[in-house]
Amino acid sequence: MIKPTVIIASTQERSESAESENLLLLAALTERGADARVEPWDAAEEVAGWSAADLVTVRTTWDYTWRRDEFLSWAKSTDAVTMLQNPLAVMEWNSHKRYLVELARAGVPVVPTTLIPAGGPYELLGPDPLVMKPAVAAGGRGAYLGPGSDLNGTLADLLSKGDVLIQPVVESIATEGEISLIKIGNKWSHAVRKIPAAGGFLVQESHGGRMEDYEATARELEIAESALGCSPAPVHAARVDLVRFNGEPVVMELELIEPDLFLRRSPQEAGRLADALLEKL
Template sequence: MTVTTRVAVATSAMGLDRDSDMPALLAALRARGVDAVAAAWDDEDFDWSGCAAVVIRSTWDYPLRRPEFLAWADAVQAVARLDNPAGVVRWNTDKVYLRDLTARGVPVVPTRFIAPGEAVVLPGDGQFVVKPSVSAGAYGTARYTEQQRDLAAGHVASLHGAGATVMVQPYLSRIDEGERALVFLGGAFSHAVRKDPVLTEPGVVDDDRVPHPNLRPHRPSAAELALARAALAAVPERQELLYARVDIAYADDGSPVVMELELVEPNLFMEHGADGPVRLADLVHERAAAAARAGA
C-alpha cells in the first residue's frame, strides 16, 4: 500500500470531540503508510469516493437521523469498502434485531416492542426499562419502579409522539454486578471490560449521563464467550465484520443474556486491550489494501 491510499474514519461532531479511540487508530494507520483521516459522516464536502475504505467509528448522532445515515452508508458502500457493511448498519441500528437473535435461540433480555399506535402494556410488578429502539449511549432511556407506571406511560407517549418504536424490558436485579462488554476484532475475541450500571436513579431520563461508568478490565467466563459467539453467529454478513461489541448482563437465574449487540459505532475501549489500536489498524490496513488492489 502506498501513502496515496486513503482510509476515512467516519465520525461526527460529537465523535471528533470525544472519541478517545480515534487518535490512536489514526496514528497506527499512518504508521503503516495509510493516508488516514477523520471525517464527519454528514460532511457534504468530503469525497468518500476518494477512499479505498471507510471505517465507521463514532457516528454517535445517527439515532436522530437514521434514514439519512442509512442512505449515506449505502452511498459510501457503492464507491468504497465500508466497515461494517451497509447491510449490517441497517440491521443493527434498530434494536428490533433482538427479535432475530431470539429467533436464533440466543438468550437476550426479554423485550416487548411497542410501535406507535399499538396498545401500551407495561409490567405489573418489578422495575422495568423504557427506551426507543433506535438510540445510542442510553439516549431517551429510563428505568421505573412499579409505582411509577404512570410516569413510564408518559415516557412511552413522548417517544411515540416522536415516531419511535418503544422497548420495554425488565430491569435485571443483578445489573449492580456490572455490565460486561466483549470486544471482537476481525471475528476474534480481543478484550473485555466491565462497567457499573448506567440507570442509577428510577424515573429519570438523563441524556447527559456518563455512558460507561467505572470501566475496568474483565476476564470473560466460558459462558460469556459462548454467548457472545452465538450472538455474532446470528448476524447477517458476519464474515465481513471488522469489529463487534457484545454487551452482556446476568438474568435473575444466574444465566448470561445479551443486552445489546454493537456493530456500528461502539466505543471499543481500546485502552483496555493489549495493542488494540495496532491490531485494529492491521485489519483495516489489510482490508483497504485488498480494496485498493480490486479497484486498480
C-alpha cells in the first residue's frame, strides 16, 4: 500500500501551543501509516511540495488574519492541485466575521452583531458600553471595550483599515467565561471553558485568561450544530465558541479554518482528528 502524504500547514513562527497541536497530529498520522510533515503555509511550492501531497490540512496558520488576501490566494492555488481541508469555500466564508450576521439571519442564536463596512457612512456611537473589533482578526487583536462615545475615534481608525463589528458587552464573560465546543469528524469530542483574568474581557491565555475542562449541555450542542449547519461545505473539524447572553447560550465565533482544538488537553483526540482527515482520502 502506498503511504498517503499529508502536509500540516502552519506558520513560519513557532509557538509552544502550535507545536504541541501539530506534533500530536503528526504522531497520530504517522501511526496510521501516513507520510506526514509540517510546512509553513507561505512556503513556496518548490519548498513545501503542496502539489505532491495527497492532502493539505490547515491547522495552525495563526497569522493568516494579518494577510488574509495572501492566505486565501495560497488556499485557492493549493486547492487546485491537491485536497485541502477544511475546504476552500469554508475558508473564504469563515475568514470574515460577516458570517455572524449571516448566522443570525438563518436563525442561529448569536451575539447581536452590527457590521460596518470600511469606507462607508456610519452614525456616531452613543454612550452605551460596547465591544468593537475588526471583522478580520483573531486572538482578541484590535478589540476594544468601553462607552461608545469614547470609541468614535477608534472606530474611524479601524474603518480606515477594514470592516468593523459592533457588539454589546456580554457581561457573563467576566464570571462564566466563554465555552469552546470541539467537533472532530462526526462527533463532538471535548470542550473547554475559557475565563478572562480578573477585570479583563479577553479570554485568550495570551491576555491572561485560563482554561478548564467543560461538559457541554444539550442546548449548547444544539446551537453549535445549527451554526455548523450554515457552513458552505462539510468540515472534518470545527470549534464553536459560545457565551451566555440574556440567560441563553449564543455563538460568539465559529472557527473552521485554523482552530486551536486544545489537543494538548485531550491528546487522545489527535487520533480521531487523524482518522477524520484520512477518511477524506
